Amino acid sequence: MGVALTRSAQWTAAGYGTRTLEITPLNEVILKEIVMFVESFIYKHPQEAKYVFVEPLEWKTNLDPSAFESGYIVSETTVKSEEVDKDGQPLLFLSVPHIKIRSLGQLSRLLLIAKDRKLKEAQACIEANRDPVTKILGLDYNTVKEDTSTVNILDKITKDEDPESEIKMKVGMLLKQLDLHLLNHSLKHISLQICLNPTTVKNDIELLKHFSGKGEQTVLESIDYTSDYEFSNGCRAPPWRQIHGEICYVLVKPHDVETLCVTCSTEGVFLNGGKTEDEGEINYERKSEIYKDLVTFLKEKSAKFSENMSKQRKREERKKERKEKEKKKREKKKNEKKKREKKKRKKKKGEKKKGVGEGNKSKSKTKQNKTKQKRTTGEYLLILCTLSPLASPGSCPKSAEKIEEILSDSSSENEEDEEPPDRRQEANADLPSEYWQIQKLVKYLKGGNQTATVIALRSMKDFNLAQETCQLAIRDVGGLEVLINLLDTDEVKCKIGSLKILKEISHNPQIRRNIVDLGGLPVMVNILDSPHKSLKCLAAETIANVAKFRRARRAVRHHGGITKLVALLDCAQSSAKPAQSSLYDARDVEVARCGALALWSCSKSNANKEAIRQAGGIPLLAHLLKTSHENMLIPVVGTLQECASEENYRAAIKAERIIENLVKNLNSENEQLQEQCAMAIYQCAEDKETRDLVRLHGGLKPLASLLNNTDNKERLAAVTGAIWKCSISKENATKFREYEAIETLVGLLTDQPEEVLVNVVGALGECCQEYENRVLVRKCGGLQPLVNLLVGINQTLLVNVTKAVGACAVEPESMMIIDRLDGVRLLWSLLKNPHPDVKASAAWALCPCIQNAKDAGEMVRCLVGGLELIVNLLKSDNKEVLASVCAVITNIAKDQENLAVITDHGVNNDKLRRHLAEAISRCCMWGRNRVAFGEYKAVAPLVRYLKSNDLSEDVDNCITIHENGNGAVKLLLGMIGSSDHDLQEAAAGCISNIRRLALAIDKARYT
């Protein structure tokens, strides 16, 4: 119940203390469920009903003492229950108006007594007791959080062997069940909500507006928004109200009642407190029930509205019938006409379109039947259209057709999440004049010869094709089909004209999708072979625009587009012949640029990356990198950057000496180019040689200086990423200090988007592997923001932050600060993070903390449940987690008292040792860990701890240590030279066991 109450229930935002439950449908449902649960509790669970709460639930009741009857001792102002606890205290005590209840049984009875006021009582109870579960079961019970599971609770309870705790547990479980039930219920409720959205609301209002005005016939006198400003999401409510799902406020004046101030929210429509006279502010409080939409609401509020609305509807229906007849006639005529046309036309252009249109018609007819019973926006629109002044007899059928299209299209499939839902233009009364003009042009495209087609195309290009209305208009009048069909003809000029338009309108995500659906990509891919350079360019540029989503990229590849695009890159090279004029050069460069542009879009799919490589794209891209044209460099570097996620690309990039050019272009003036170069370096610098190359070509300095420009966040993310990866090399980290990048990085720890933060923290983590840098970070005040970031939720960020904090903690002085900032506790709590990488990274970071803390033992003991937590992590099957946890344990184990605690935690010595031994041997399989073990000085205490154990006597352990752990042996050897006698002895023992075993193996081999 706790979770449901805090997460699902909607509390008013009135602030602390006086918070009350808002009266929303969801809350009502939750309350009802709780009441039902409590009411029936006394019958269903008579045993548990007697359980006495740890703390009473207290609230102010409205119940009168006189309401209580048998079973209670009633006086004028007090009521005591006859039921008492073992100390003789009554389980219910009412002293008007305060009531205290200490058992679920009494709660049950109270609700029965309260009768129709029980909801109010339940609400008052929950408002006054914000954490009822804690009060019922006690604080300690509630702190046992989800992650430690019911097993632990069981443990705790069975230990005591107390019948009372058993009941307590049952109550706990019942409450937990209720909680789950409530959550489920509220989820169901939310999904059932009618959810209005800004568009539907807007349509309703527009429609009603249309029917409003003076006179008896209209449905309303007036309807107006309270605010003229519309946010981009379609809402008019101020943002802080939008949070509550409110969309807009409307002032409605019906004929027969006073002006109503209405709130339209996603949950429905309701009356609000009205607009105050003096300030014009709206009182947002709900004053009525919630209705599912505006029409229902108004029908309820105004009889006149209801009456006129139904009249209106009848009129519409008659009109529609008449229109339908007319339309049929007209359609007949049209079909005849089309048949005649068809004979003349060789091309299938027209047919295709017509087929589509007819399909729509039949589909939408069945739809219309459905909509008759249930009024939808679609029908509203229909009504609207027939009435609109624009609907002169000539244009009427067109708009009607369009609506049918809308209806039939609204169910269109949404196959890929990255694709936006299909949206037709609003068929409202004022279609832009462009729409009709474009429709006419498309008519000429369809019915004209080459000359007329070119003129129409040229004229279409003069529209503002960047504007969505025009883009959608072209599509909605069937222009896309024609444009794509034109690409299939032999007329170069038509193709050019068509591509010029397609190139512009394909910036629109919906149009892209339509182009792919109409089979535009294969045709464009074919054009890439054309001898016409301008045609090739246009086709490639259009492909670059269209291939912004997966399905399109796949289509390009399947039709052989990648190979052809890569071939375009070759143009610049072949034209290097001296005989050609510079004019030709420029055009070839342009072709290559367009090719690169298209490849950049395509390279976002992994299969395409491979296809580009196979088509021999890498050397060509490398060659193009040598040019100095920025427009060329951006797509080229962009493609390389995308592809550098693949291992074989990185190798090729190194081999083709691409890094040098990337570094060179970091110094460019163009921000986009800088960004792409930095991204490419980021991708490639996982490799040590590449990192060195970046340094050798002088790439670190421009990177560092780019840090100072923080306005362009994309570029900043790319630059910080590159710095992060580069600083993995120590030499680079030193260089960055020289360039004063560390200070800047520390400055970037606050107020940056996560993409940037991840990289900045990553970079600091790497840089802090060096002493000077650690000191620098501390001096710049970097520790505080770093520790602050430990509470984030982004996994990648957490991994980096923990690493950085760990790196800083190597410095005792920094460690003091981290400890003071509560960093150790935060790190420790990250051991509970579900993601193993975060766990491991946090554990590694804890090692230096424990080493360098002043009183490490005490510090660790102070963390409640900390040791238990870490011992439990030994059960993890993630190697990295195991390794890190072992390292932590060895550090903890230096403190005898903690060692004892660890042992107490149900892990007997042998078990722990076995885990440790396993962990050591596993960890030694990776060189990095071996080094880490050495660095964290983990081996010595480990070995010491293992002194008396069976580790080295266990054959398997020895084999693993021997085979994988040359480093371990080396360390052991080093330890023999240590001044610590015990350690010497242990290490020597270990080695002797290992040697003995090795000899035994050798012997076995030779005999």
Place this chain on the structure above:
Amino acid sequence: PPFPKIKKIIRENTFTVLEVECLIRLFHSLVERANVRLNNFGLDRNAFRAILHSVFGMTDDMLMNRVFFAFDKDNDNCINAKEWVKGLSVFLRGTFEEKLKFCFEVYYLNGDGYISQEEIFDMLKNSLHQQSSEEETDEGIRELVDITLKKMDYDNDGKISFADFEKAVKEDKLLLEVFGPCLPEAKVECQQLKLVKGTF
């Protein structure tokens, strides 16, 4: 051996000596084939139109007539060897400016230096497939005329001057043959270049 007349032709054109020789030889064979009268040594309109159709893939009769007049610089209703080579030079190797001028010449017929509204209407007359009624088609064509005038008539005098034409085409090369194809098509052009290079 190149005689002086050819030398002069070479100077004025973009072809090489060999190419010009080939063109002239081609011209003679075409003339022979066309079987023209000897006193009017050259290609008459019908013969030339036949060539435009068969070699350059042109189809529109009216435009072919206009191209003939554009070739026929001396207005003697006959294309001589010089006019042939010169015309083909623009046709096949013309610079953008030359082509621009050539197209404009083809489009303005009555010689006043402007393309008038009526002329445009004439040229676009057949550009729309027959709609349901003649009026509708006519209306469509008138609309197309309006569109082009709106696009190209920069000085708003209701007709297109060479300056208008030049400005519009320079802005968008698609407008070069705005009133109908009067240059060899790009792909034909490629073939023809091979042809000129002496394989004919």
